[in-house]
Amino acid sequence: MNAFLSQLLNGLDKGGAYALIALGLTLVFGTLGVVNFAHGALFMLGCFCAVTFRYLITLETVTLDPEKLSPWGQPVEVRTPLVQNWFGDFGAVLVDYSVPISILLAIPAMLVIGIAMERGIVKHFYKRSHAEQILVTFGLAIVLQEIVKAFFGANPIPQPIPSDLRGAADIGAWFGMAPHLLTYPWWRLIYLLFSGLVIGGVFAFLQFTTFGMVVRAGMADRETVGLMGIDIDRRFTIVFGLAAVVAGVAGVMYTPLLAPNYHLGMDFLVLSFVVVVVGGMGSLPGAVAAGFLLGILQSFASMTEVKSLIPGIDQVIIYLVAVVILLVRPRGLMGRRGIMEN
Amino acid sequence: MFSLSRKDLLALAIFTVVVLTMPVWLAPFGAAYPGLMQKFAIYAIFAIGFNILFGLTGYLSFGHAAFIGVGSYTTVWSFKLLTMDILPAMVLAVVVTGVFALVIGYFSLRRTGIYFSILTLAFAQMSYSLAYSVLTPITNGETGLLLARDDPRYLDALLGAQANVAGLPQPTLLGSSVAGYAGFYLCAVILILTFFLSQKVFASPFGMALRGIKSNQTRMNYTGFNTKPYMLAAFVISGMIAGLAGGLLSITDPLAGAERMRWTESGNVVLMTILGGVGTLFGPVIGAWLIKYFENIFSAINTNMLNTAFSFLPDGVQSFVVTVLSKFVGEGWHLTLGLMFVLIVVFLPGGLVEGFHRFMARLKRRSAAPERVSSVQPAE
Numbered sequence: 001m002n003a004f005l006s007q008l009l010n011g012l013d014k015g016g017a018y019a020l021i022a023l024g025l026t027l028v029f030g031t032l033g034v035v036n037f038a039h040g041a042l043f044m045l046g047c048f049c050a051v052t053f054r055y056l057i058t059l060e061t062v063t064l065d066p067e068k069l070s071p072w073g074q075p076v077e078v079r080t081p082l083v084q085n086w087f088g089d090f091g092a093v094l095v096d097y098s099v100p101i102s103i104l105l106a107i108p109a110m111l112v113i114g115i116a117m118e119r120g121i122v123k124h125f126y127k128r129s130h131a132e133q134i135l136v137t138f139g140l141a142i143v144l145q146e147i148v149k150a151f152f153g154a155n156p157i158p159q160p161i162p163s164d165l166r167g168a169a170d171i172g173a174w175f176g177m178a179p180h181l182l183t184y185p186w187w188r189l190i191y192l193l194f195s196g197l198v199i200g201g202v203f204a205f206l207q208f209t210t211f212g213m214v215v216r217a218g219m220a221d222r223e224t225v226g227l228m229g230i231d232i233d234r235r236f237t238i239v240f241g242l243a244a245v246v247a248g249v250a251g252v253m254y255t256p257l258l259a260p261n262y263h264l265g266m267d268f269l270v271l272s273f274v275v276v277v278v279g280g281m282g283s284l285p286g287a288v289a290a291g292f293l294l295g296i297l298q299s300f301a302s303m304t305e306v307k308s309l310i311p312g313i314d315q316v317i318i319y320l321v322a323v324v325i326l327l328v329r330p331r332g333l334m335g336r337r338g339i340m341e342n
Numbered sequence: 343m344f345s346l347s348r349k350d351l352l353a354l355a356i357f358t359v360v361v362l363t364m365p366v367w368l369a370p371f372g373a374a375y376p377g378l379m380q381k382f383a384i385y386a387i388f389a390i391g392f393n394i395l396f397g398l399t400g401y402l403s404f405g406h407a408a409f410i411g412v413g414s415y416t417t418v419w420s421f422k423l424l425t426m427d428i429l430p431a432m433v434l435a436v437v438v439t440g441v442f443a444l445v446i447g448y449f450s451l452r453r454t455g456i457y458f459s460i461l462t463l464a465f466a467q468m469s470y471s472l473a474y475s476v477l478t479p480i481t482n483g484e485t486g487l488l489l490a491r492d493d494p495r496y497l498d499a500l501l502g503a504q505a506n507v508a509g510l511p512q513p514t515l516l517g518s519s520v521a522g523y524a525g526f527y528l529c530a531v532i533l534i535l536t537f538f539l540s541q542k543v544f545a546s547p548f549g550m551a552l553r554g555i556k557s558n559q560t561r562m563n564y565t566g567f568n569t570k571p572y573m574l575a576a577f578v579i580s581g582m583i584a585g586l587a588g589g590l591l592s593i594t595d596p597l598a599g600a601e602r603m604r605w606t607e608s609g610n611v612v613l614m615t616i617l618g619g620v621g622t623l624f625g626p627v628i629g630a631w632l633i634k635y636f637e638n639i640f641s642a643i644n645t646n647m648l649n650t651a652f653s654f655l656p657d658g659v660q661s662f663v664v665t666v667l668s669k670f671v672g673e674g675w676h677l678t679l680g681l682m683f684v685l686i687v688v689f690l691p692g693g694l695v696e697g698f699h700r701f702m703a704r705l706k707r708r709s710a711a712p713e714r715v716s717s718v719q720p721a722e
Contacts, residue, residue: 035456124688130456131402135616136687138609142680150669150677270467270605277460312476319464319471323449326461330453 002172002182007299009171013188013257015295016195020250021268022275022287023202024243030219030282031239034122035130037137040269041144042244045113046106046251047260048148051157053102057083057095097162099256106248114244118237141265149262156259161187187256194253198246199288205242206284215239219282274322280335290333294318350541353623357537361530365523371635376526378638380594382631383529384587387536389614389626391583394543395576396612397621400556404459404608405446405466409581411473411603413439413588415480418487418598425497426511428520428528428593432586439585440578447577451570454559466605473600486599513593525594532590533627536583541623543579552576584611613679617686619693628694633679640675644668 025039059082064075083091094101121140125133165186172182206212218225218232225232251260258264275294279286300306302314313320325332346354360367364382368374373382392406413435420431450461473481481487489510513520520528543549551572554562562569592598601607614633619625648664648671655663670678690697 121684121688128691131400132687132691134402134456134459135612136684138612139680139683139687142676143684146674146677146680150674266606270463273460274464277457281456312472315471315475316468319468322464323461323468326453326457326464327449330457 003303005182006184007303008296009184009188009192011296011299012292013192013195013295014299015292016192017250017254017268017291018272018275018295019288019291020195020198021247021272022279022291023199023284024246024250025272025276026279026282026284026287027202027243027246028240029276030284031215031236032118032122032126034125035133035137036122037134037269038117038141038144039137039243039247040265040267040272041141042110042114042247042265043251043254043268043272044145044148044260044262044265046110046248047255047264048152048251049106049109049248050099050102050159050252050255051152051260053105054098054159057081057098061085096164099159099162099252103249103252106252107245110244110248111241113248114241115237117244118240122240123237141269145262145265152262154262156261158259159255161256165190191253191257195250198249202242202246203284211235211238271318274318278322278325278332280332283332283334286332286334293333294321297321346538346541347545350545354534354538354541357624357627358534361534362527364530365526371639373635373638376522377594378634379526380529380590381634381638383526383533384590384594385611385614385630385634386627387529387533387590388584388587388611389618389630390533390536390540391580391587392611393615393620393622393626394540394583395580396615397626398543398549398552398556399573399576401451401454401573401577402459402612403450403462403577403580404605404612405450405462405464406580406584406611407603407605407607408446408466408469409439409443409584410588410591410607411469411598411600412442413585414592414598414602415473415487416585417589417592418489418596419480421489421495421511421513421592421596422493423496425495425501426514427517428513428515430497431513431593432589435585435589435592436582439588440582443578443581443585444574447574447581451573451577463605463608466603466608470600470603470605473603481598481600483600486597489596510596513596520593529590529594532586536586537623537627539583544623548572548575613683615693617683617693619695622693622695625693625695632694636678636682637675640671640678641673643671645672 021039021043024042025036028034028036028039060079061082063078063080065078066075068076070076081091081095083094085091087094117140121136122133125136168183168185169189170179170182171184171189173179206216214225214230214232215235218230218236222232251264271294275290276287278294279288279290297317298314301317307314361383364379365374368379373379388406388410392403396402416435416438417428417431420434424430424434446462446465450458450465453461474483491510495511515524515528518524543552551562551567551569554567555569555573559569588602591602610633614629615626616629617632618627618629645664645668648667649660652660652663668674686693692699
């Protein structure tokens with residue numbers, strides 16, 4: 001039972017990441033009709049926003065402390081981050097919490113990157129075939145990841161969890177179980193809550209604002225909305241930026257769980273496409289549901305009991321589910337009729 | 343059965359000459375060594391095979407690397423279990439890959455468009471993951487499948503042909519070695535045969551049916567034409583050719599690793615085909631050659647070479663130029679590849695072959711400009 005629950009929780013936070021990426025992907029597909037193979041690269045860029053922020057905030061001064069001597073008789077070097085010099089203790093907290101704070105950097109950065117990408121390249125591909133859209137965004141993804149590689153190198157750069165949030169939450173105790181029976185790392189719990197929050201935010205934005213209403217109308221019938229004198233293209237550009245932001249913040253918060261490297265985007269891209277297809281192309285709730293579903297399935301498949309029953313299942317479960325869903329229910333879990341069927 | 347139209351015959355003759363004289367005309371480019379030319383030929387075969395599917399039917403498969411992998415593994419196993427002769431190895435590679443493609447194609451072809459791409463991608467990723475994990479007894483996991491001195495080689499043992507050579511046995515063709523230039527000419531001959539095959543497919547009623555499917559599958563179905571077997575045949579042929587290419591990779595270097603099945607490899611072959619020109623005869627070959635050439639040349643350039651090349655510039659400018667360019671060569675050559683790819687898709691969606699046609703058309707128009715008025719003809 002405990003093993004079951006803890007696998008469920010493990011699956012949920014992974015599912016949160018899948019759901020966030022797939023949400024952005026579906027948003028772009030539903031509004032602009034573009035199959036964006038560079039979406040994984042946006043997730044990766046988000047991760048590197050966190051890396052950049054931490055690099056900037058930990059720029060440090062080196063002073064020699066003549067009072068203290070190291071064992072071999074030389075003054076000890078004292079390294080203090082500049083922010084700590086300027087702001088004292090607050091600066092230290094800033095360094096400690098660099099990952100969550102870098103969201104503040106990631107949001108504008110990803111918005112700019114997303115809008116630039118849409119205006120620069122993707123815009124020209126609305127009328128071209130899906131194959132060509134796949135190809136150009138695939139090329140773009142290669143370019144983005146190679147640029148990141150040129151700046152940050154090929155090795156993963158681990159990011160620390162803020163020191164207050166390390167360790168595990170004793171979830172079992174909250175529900176009246178014996179202590180230490182069911183524990184779960186704090187950061188994963190936070191990631192789960194965070195992804196729920198972002199997903200809720202996106203849905204609320206689309207559901208309860210005028211902007212969101214126009215976007216939903218545009219998704220349903222772009223032409224009519226255009227005829228009503230609304231500049232739908234500009235709104236869709238912003239939606240692309242929004243999708244980039246969602247992918248970006250998903251990446252930022254994921255960095256403590258998985259050290260970012262330059263090909264992270266490609267690894268997640270295949271997965272997130274599978275998620276989108278399983279959920280049903282163009283269906284936002286479908287993407288979210290499928291994200292969590294696949295995350296949970298993946299974590300159950302990696303249980304030893306399951307692996308001993310069907311060897312290798314943990315490696316292929318996601319693709320297996322995708323194949324089965326596509327063959328049995330080609331529109332995915334919640335796809336609508338007539339989308340991408342030709 | 344083996345006849346060709348006059349135009350195709352000419353194309354085949356030119357192609358044969360170009361391929362067989364590769365060692366001559368590649369020499370000025372610094373690429374005339376057998377190892378690289380073998381790669382040129384093998385990847386051209388792969389791209390031709392891919393083009394039969396993507397170019398003719400418009401179905402974008404993102405899982406063709408799996409076939410290369412299956413072909414490679416089959417070949418090495420044939421070396422290990424049967425004989426070091428390459429003929430059975432190649433036949434086996436093609437047959438096994440064909441069966442594999444039949445299974446994948448049967449399922450994948452039930453869907454079209456992006457769903458088909460995702461299905462092929464999912465199958466390829468499954469093969470790749472399994473090759474690394476559960477199938478390790480067959481694939482030898484990360485190390486890759488290697489030949490060993492004490493492999494059984496039953497067929498060789500039966501014929502008493504087990505050579506007592508020092509070190510690892512080498513692949514042979516009816517007893518003669520296929521290392522170096524012999525290996526290149528082997529690949530070259532197979533490339534020419536594949537090219538001939540693709541010409542035949544393009545010119546045949548089968549090829550016409552495939553083109554019909556590309557332009558409008560629904561209409562084909564409504565005219566009472568069952569498109570399924572045609573699609574499956576195209577998929578299997580394309581897979582078999584990829585398997586042959588994989589087999590040749592293992593013949594020229596008897597080591598098969600799962601990294602050949604990575605999905606970026608599938609992306610590469612798409613890239614080659616697009617770069618050259620989708621649905622054309624020469625396009626995929628040109629694309630494969632260019633990409634493999636640039637991969638070899640660009641990734642070998644380092645900062646020292648750049649420094650000597652730009653030494654004529656003033657110091658400050660030189661270091662600036664070298665710093666900028668060094669991001670595009672050596673380790674960073676993929677950046678060049680990605681940029682090239684984006685530019686081609688944006689500006690020249692038909693690939694280099696289309697660019698060439700446009701250029702020729704412009705030349706023709708310029709020379710024929712004065713007669714333009716009289717050249718207008720009523721539509722038939």
